[in-house]
Amino acid sequence: MMSAPFDFVSLLPAGLPPPAARWTGLARFSFVGGNNDPEQVPLEGLIAAVDAVLAREGRTLATYGLANGPQGYLRLREFLQVKLQRDAGIACAADDLLIVSGSLQALDLVNQTLLARGDTVIVEQETYQGALTRLGRLGVNTVGIPLDHEGLRMDALASALADLKQRGVRPKYIYTIPTVQNPTGTITPEARRAELLKVSETYGVPIVEDDCYADLIWDGQRPPAIYAMSKTGGVIHIGSFSKSIAPALRVGFIVAPWAMLSRMLALKTDAGSGALEQMVLAEYCAQHFATHVPKLTKGLRAKLDTLMEALNEQFGTSAEFEVPKGGIFLWIKLPDQVDALKLYQAALAAGVSINPGPEWSTDKAWSKSRLRLCFASPTHDQIREGVAVLAEVCRKEFGVPTRSANVEARG
Numbered sequence: 001m002m003s004a005p006f007d008f009v010s011l012l013p014a015g016l017p018p019p020a021a022r023w024t025g026l027a028r029f030s031f032v033g034g035n036n037d038p039e040q041v042p043l044e045g046l047i048a049a050v051d052a053v054l055a056r057e058g059r060t061l062a063t064y065g066l067a068n069g070p071q072g073y074l075r076l077r078e079f080l081q082v083k084l085q086r087d088a089g090i091a092c093a094a095d096d097l098l099i100v101s102g103s104l105q106a107l108d109l110v111n112q113t114l115l116a117r118g119d120t121v122i123v124e125q126e127t128y129q130g131a132l133t134r135l136g137r138l139g140v141n142t143v144g145i146p147l148d149h150e151g152l153r154m155d156a157l158a159s160a161l162a163d164l165k166q167r168g169v170r171p172k173y174i175y176t177i178p179t180v181q182n183p184t185g186t187i188t189p190e191a192r193r194a195e196l197l198k199v200s201e202t203y204g205v206p207i208v209e210d211d212c213y214a215d216l217i218w219d220g221q222r223p224p225a226i227y228a229m230s231k232t233g234g235v236i237h238i239g240s241f242s243k244s245i246a247p248a249l250r251v252g253f254i255v256a257p258w259a260m261l262s263r264m265l266a267l268k269t270d271a272g273s274g275a276l277e278q279m280v281l282a283e284y285c286a287q288h289f290a291t292h293v294p295k296l297t298k299g300l301r302a303k304l305d306t307l308m309e310a311l312n313e314q315f316g317t318s319a320e321f322e323v324p325k326g327g328i329f330l331w332i333k334l335p336d337q338v339d340a341l342k343l344y345q346a347a348l349a350a351g352v353s354i355n356p357g358p359e360w361s362t363d364k365a366w367s368k369s370r371l372r373l374c375f376a377s378p379t380h381d382q383i384r385e386g387v388a389v390l391a392e393v394c395r396k397e398f399g400v401p402t403r404s405a406n407v408e409a410r411g
């Protein structure tokens with residue numbers, strides 16, 4: 001006789017997110033997520049690093065945190081200390097760094113430390129969906145600030161902060177992705193960063209700087225980190241190896257003043273992030289990071305070119321976009337009649353997955369006809385074929401692009 005399945009549902013507390021859907025695999029043409037190029041994972045170097053580091057230090061795995069304390073593998077923090085000084089102008093000690101399980105854990109720790117239900121956080125109007133969903137789940141009000149080609153618009157930020165102040169609201173932080181913004185691909189120049197710091201200090205609102213794409217800049221010109229420019233220490237800097245090496249490793253980091261880092265560390269109750277990943281990264285990166293990254297960005301730039309070419313060919317003037325300054329995403333505007341959420345469903349049924357704009361924006365109406373495509377993980381052929389299928393679906397559903405859009409564009 002079959003017994004009745006145990007009823008967990010009656011035990012669930014209020015306020016849980018909806019249940020997760022079961023994984024059904026990637027679409028044939030997958031332009032979603034922050035996935036990387038599988039061909040560019042530096043396998044040989046990683047294999048050699050695993051061998052070397054395990055042979056030398058493998059027995060330290062017997063101790064939680066490799067006997068390096070709770071902030072992460074010391075050699076990885078030392079690598080980051082040198083790299084952050086060289087690339088981002090950040091002068092920090094290895095002890096100012098906390099290694100975490102991807103920058104998502106960094107966001108969780110920042111949020112757990114600073115936020116309570118009903119708080120307010122300032123975000124870029126177009127921003128990382130993972131940050132928006134986290135804030136939504138915590139019952140936090142998000143105020144979206146419009147962007148221009150240099151990132152956060154300072155006039156809009158200053159007036160939003162003044163308005164909030166008048167209403168007695170002091171936001172808990174300003175969340176920004178200043179170096180290759182997700183999804184728009186802009187880089188905030190140094191002068192704008194200085195303005196941002198000034199506004200943040202005037203209103204006493206700290207900045208959370210999410211810099212996970214900062215290694216992937218086409219011309220390699222990375223401005224100093226906002227963290228490095230701050231004289232008051234009101235900045236939390238977050239980084240990751242997900243975009244420069246591989247996201248499945250789940251290794252990110254936080255640089256913050258001890259007053260904040262010590263609070264986040266107290267909330268990081270997982271007994272340390274995966275140690276083998278940290279050991280392998282430290283071993284690999286010390287020798288190869290500086291040569292790996294230019295190769296990676298060159299390959300990514302070639303894929304972006306293929307994507308832009310395919311869009312021009314298939315969508316003509318119906319697809320508008322600015323060339324991103326680096327990274328793995330293209331942010332696209334389609335004609336107003338296109339509903340990106342509906343396009344998402346129809347395209348998925350045809351084997352193409354895209355990220356609909358409204359999921360990456362606080363302004364659902366403004367982003368209705370926008371979408372984000374990740375060009376890093378599909379092959380060049382998949383990019384070309386996938387865009388052709390997407391155009392066909394879009395034409396069928398919304399009447400655009402017209403069949404000869406690219407010809408019309410030239411005529």
Ligand SMILES: Cc1ncc(COP(=O)(O)O)c(C=O)c1O
Nearest residue numbers: 034102103104128182240242252
């Ligand atoms: C802006 C931003 N922050 C954080 C993350 C999460 O990255 P990680 O893999 O380091 O957790 C992503 C991933 O796409 C991202 O785009």
